[in-house]
Amino acid sequence: MGLWIPFTLFAAFMQSMRNAIQSRLSKEISTAGVTLARFLWASPVAAAYLLMLYQFDPVAVPSFDTGFVLTVAAAAVSQIIATALMVVLFRLRNYAIGVGLAKSEAVIAATLGALFFAAPLSPLGWAGVVIGGVAIWLMGNAGAIRELPLKTVMTGLGSGLGFAMTTLWVREASLMLDLSFPHSAAWVLLWVISLQTLMLLVWLAIREPATLLELWRRPKIVMLTSLISCLGSLGWFTAMSLESVALVKTLGQVEVLFTLAISAAWFKDKLGRRDLLGLGLIVLGALCVILA
Incomplete structure (x- = not known):
C-alpha cells in the first residue's frame, strides 16, 4: 500500500471532524x-x-x-x-449535503490536474471522476430534476474549485523545494497557514473587529477547530507531496462515510434517497481510484 493512502485517510477523517465543528460555529x-x-492557532502546531x-x-x-512565495500565496x-x-x-x-457538494473539489482537481498540471488519469480513474460528477449532481438536486437549486450547486462548485486550486498549487509548491516529502510538506503547510492567518486577522481587524472579540470569547472551540484543521492539512499536504492531486482527492472522498456518521449522530440530519445515492456514488468513485 502506498504511503499516501494512510495520510489521505487520516486527512479525510480530520476534515470531516473540522467541517462538523465549523458547521456548528x-x-x-x-x-x-x-x-x-480554522487557521488562527494552526501556525504554532505547524511550526512545532x-x-x-x-x-x-x-x-x-x-x-x-x-x-515559491507566489505559489503558496495563491494557495492560501x-x-x-x-x-x-x-x-x-x-x-x-x-x-452532510453541504460537504457533499463541496466534494466537487475531487472532480475539478482531477480534470484540471490532467489538463494543466501533467497528471493524466487511467480510464478507470476517469470513471471515478465521472461517477463523482454524477454524485454531485444528484446531491445538488433534492427534488425533481427540473428543480435544480442553482444557488446551492454554484456555491458548492465554487467551493470545490477553490479547494481544487489550493491542492494543485500546494503540490506544485512542495515540488519546488529540494527536500524529502515530510519536510517539504511541512514547510508548505507552515507558509500557507501563516499567510492565511495574517490576511484574515488584518481583514477582520479592519472590517469586523467585533468578530475577533466573539472568537476570543470561544477559546476552546476555536483552538479545537484550528488543531483539527492543521492535522487535516498536514495529512493532505503530505499525501499530495507523494502522489498526484487527482488520486489523493478522489480517494479523500471517503470523508463522506465519516460525514454521514457525524451528520446522523451530531446534527440529526435526515438524508433522502437521492442524497444517499449521491454519497454512495462518491465512495464508488474513490474505489475506482484505488483499483486504478
Missing part, C-alpha cells in the same frame, strides 16, 4: 470569523511539527524564491475563499 459567528477559526521533523532529521533549510487565498464558500453552503442546506 457558523450558526454563531460570521463567515469570515469561522474561516479564521516542522521543528520535530528537524530534530529527527536535520536537513538543510531550503531557499524560498519568488515563484484560494483556500480562504473556498472555506468561506463552504461556510455559506452550510447555511443553504444541511451539513
